Amino acid sequence: MPHISLRNLTITYGDLEVLKGVTADIPDRQVTTIIGPSGCGKTTLLKSLNRLLDLNEDARLYGEILMDGINTYGQNTDILALRKTVGFLSQRPYPLPMSIYDNVAFGPRIHKLSRYEILNQIASVEKHGLLAQCSVENLFQMDMKKKNVEMDILVECYLRLSGLWDEVKDRLHGSAAQLSVGQQQRLALARTLAVGPEVILADEPTSALDPLSSQLIERQIKILKNLYTIVVVTHILRQARRIADHVIFLYMGELVEDGPADQFFDSPKDDRTRAYIKGTIS
Numbered sequence: 001m002p003h004i005s006l007r008n009l010t011i012t013y014g015d016l017e018v019l020k021g022v023t024a025d026i027p028d029r030q031v032t033t034i035i036g037p038s039g040c041g042k043t044t045l046l047k048s049l050n051r052l053l054d055l056n057e058d059a060r061l062y063g064e065i066l067m068d069g070i071n072t073y074g075q076n077t078d079i080l081a082l083r084k085t086v087g088f089l090s091q092r093p094y095p096l097p098m099s100i101y102d103n104v105a106f107g108p109r110i111h112k113l114s115r116y117e118i119l120n121q122i123a124s125v126e127k128h129g130l131l132a133q134c135s136v137e138n139l140f141q142m143d144m145k146k147k148n149v150e151m152d153i154l155v156e157c158y159l160r161l162s163g164l165w166d167e168v169k170d171r172l173h174g175s176a177a178q179l180s181v182g183q184q185q186r187l188a189l190a191r192t193l194a195v196g197p198e199v200i201l202a203d204e205p206t207s208a209l210d211p212l213s214s215q216l217i218e219r220q221i222k223i224l225k226n227l228y229t230i231v232v233v234t235h236i237l238r239q240a241r242r243i244a245d246h247v248i249f250l251y252m253g254e255l256v257e258d259g260p261a262d263q264f265f266d267s268p269k270d271d272r273t274r275a276y277i278k279g280t281i282s
């Protein structure tokens with residue numbers, strides 16, 4: 001599980017300085033929320049964590065992002081491996097034009113995971129006890145001569161971890177496009193998890209969803225922190241209160257305050273944090 005540290009992180013788009021010398025730690029296996037008003041640099045910060053920011057040609061980054069003490073912007077970084085370790089869930093779901101099953105299997109297939117690697121990946125999830133009802137219990141009694149049996153188990157595991165299994169188990173080979181947006185977002189979560197990340201980044205993951213679907217995503221996030229380090233960008237303060245263990249508050253590109261959620265919300269240190277929580281600035 002990588003420990004993430006931002007050290008004096010500055011990011012610019014041309015002349016615009018979007019993040020200004022941000023230094024912060026992101027604790028392992030907790031939910032960190034990045035909060036702040038629109039335009040303060042939340043998405044930019046999130047995308048720098050798995051180098052999705054590289055896709056943006058005019059973005060420049062100064063300072064360091066350390067994972068397990070190693071600078072991810074150093075010369076020897078394997079960017080594809082980094083993006084596998086640090087998964088990304090976007091604001092809106094974009095299901096691939098294929099079945100529910102194939103959406104989840106897509107990542108493991110393109111990464112050409114062997115049967116052994118798939119079983120290993122499932123076992124590493126299973127040991128945290130999050131798959132109590134999954135057929136993974138029967139893993140070692142499964143008929144391994146049956147074609148793709150390990151992929152069937154993997155798909156079930158990740159659909160259970162994303163809280164979607166019960167709703168789709170009878171139509172796994174139906175089109176993902178037929179799911180509701182709320183279900184598609186949980187499918188997107190399953191797809192992100194299926195690649196085997198250790199860190200999950202989510203950019204306003206409920207902003208396109210109705211309240212009930214949002215609640216389902218929040219519930220999965222709280223379950224999944226037993227297994228993953230999770231960073232959620234949100235501009236909804238109440239959501240941050242509900243899910244955060246740790247908070248990073250950005251205001252106009254500056255880190256104003258960060259710390260454990262209880263302390264952040266109950267006894268903020270900075271006047272701007274107090275004003276933001278009270279709603280006098282936004």
Ligand SMILES: Nc1ncnc2c1ncn2[C@@H]1O[C@H](COP(=O)(O)OP(=O)(O)O)[C@@H](O)[C@H]1O
Pocket residue numbers: 013016018036037038039040041042043044045056058
């Ligand atoms: N590709 C880009 N090129 C130039 N400016 C950008 C780009 N992306 C974002 N910005 C600007 O950077 C600032 C921060 O954006 P962003 O990180 O998306 O903020 P947030 O997610 O908090 O709303 C905004 O002023 C935005 O207009």
Ligand SMILES: [Mg+2]
Pocket residue numbers: 042043044
């Ligand atoms: Mg944003």
